Amino acid sequence: MSAIEFKNLSKNYGPLLALNDINLSIEEGEFFGLLGPNGAGKTTLISILAGLCRPSHGHVKVMGHDVQTDFRAARRLLGIVPQELVFDPFFNVRETLKFQSGYFGINNNDAWIDEIMHHLGLTDKADKNMRALSGGMKRRVLVAQALVHRPPVIVLDEPTAGVDVELRQSLWKFISRLNQEGHTIVLTTHYLEEAEQLCNRIAMLKKGQIVALDSTANLLKRVKNPNAKDGDLEDVFMQIMQEESAS
Numbered sequence: 086m087s088a089i090e091f092k093n094l095s096k097n098y099g100p101l102l103a104l105n106d107i108n109l110s111i112e113e114g115e116f117f118g119l120l121g122p123n124g125a126g127k128t129t130l131i132s133i134l135a136g137l138c139r140p141s142h143g144h145v146k147v148m149g150h151d152v153q154t155d156f157r158a159a160r161r162l163l164g165i166v167p168q169e170l171v172f173d174p175f176f177n178v179r180e181t182l183k184f185q186s187g188y189f190g191i192n193n194n195d196a197w198i199d200e201i202m203h204h205l206g207l208t209d210k211a212d213k214n215m216r217a218l219s220g221g222m223k224r225r226v227l228v229a230q231a232l233v234h235r236p237p238v239i240v241l242d243e244p245t246a247g248v249d250v251e252l253r254q255s256l257w258k259f260i261s262r263l264n265q266e267g268h269t270i271v272l273t274t275h276y277l278e279e280a281e282q283l284c285n286r287i288a289m290l291k292k293g294q295i296v297a298l299d300s301t302a303n304l305l306k307r308v309k310n311p312n313a314k315d316g317d318l319e320d321v322f323m324q325i326m327q328e329e330s331a332s
């Protein structure tokens with residue numbers, strides 16, 4: 086069974102075709118990268134996966150559960166770290182995480198909440214009010230929130246945008262550990278060196294279509310520019326995006 090399956094998925098926003106017949110299966114245990122320039126459709130794809138936005142055509146399944154017709158089961162299997170920082174400013178960090186656990190019907194989650202906070206460097210911020218946290222700290226809480234119900238599939242939409250080196254390193258260490266333990270990870274990022282290091286397979290999106298889908302190792306072999314550094318994903322990305330513009 087695939088962890089995530091997108092089948093004939095399209096999304097229109099009025100006349101704009103933001104996703105154009107996406108077919109993609111992400112297998113259990115993969116560390117999968119979803120790359121593309123601004124406006125390619127990455128967030129739209131994740132919003133449909135999260136049940137926040139309805140597809141115009143097609144369907145999406147999470148571990149076999151349709152995100153529309155079987156929403157509760159699908160949502161429970163997913164941990165989503167959204168791009169935008171949205172919080173209830175009246176809760177502190179621990180309360181935010183307890184509240185999120187309650188949303189999934191989980192009580193007595195303190196040991197796991199403590200462990201997540203420890204790995205994300207949030208322990209000393211546990212009693213701080215959300216509105217008093219810096220942007221980077223808020224992003225750590227977003228990651229923690231996505232993990233409270235121990236979802237087997239974790240989707241991170243640009244989790245390292247605007248965060249410092251220390252968090253990046255601790256975040257990737259923790260996420261890689263979760264991947265080694267069997268969690269499926271899907272990552273969107275504009276930091277291509279992160280995708281290169283972490284992802285075993287990558288899809289590149291442009292104008293709502295998948296223009297490349299391969300293992301990271303195979304993608305790195307595609308570089309044609311003789312002046313490019315050997316095996317640099319940024320060069321491969323630029324090359325694929327230009328080929329698509331030319332065609």
Ligand SMILES: Nc1ncnc2c1ncn2[C@@H]1O[C@H](COP(=O)(O)OP(=O)(O)OP(=O)(O)O)[C@@H](O)[C@H]1O
Binds near residue numbers: 101123124128
């Ligand atoms: N709610 C909306 N209404 C109308 N158009 C939208 C809406 N959301 C996204 N779009 C458009 O759909 C296209 C895809 O946007 P999306 O946010 O999915 O891209 P993205 O790949 O996530 O981009 P970025 O890297 O900038 O986050 C863009 O042209 C965007 O302007």
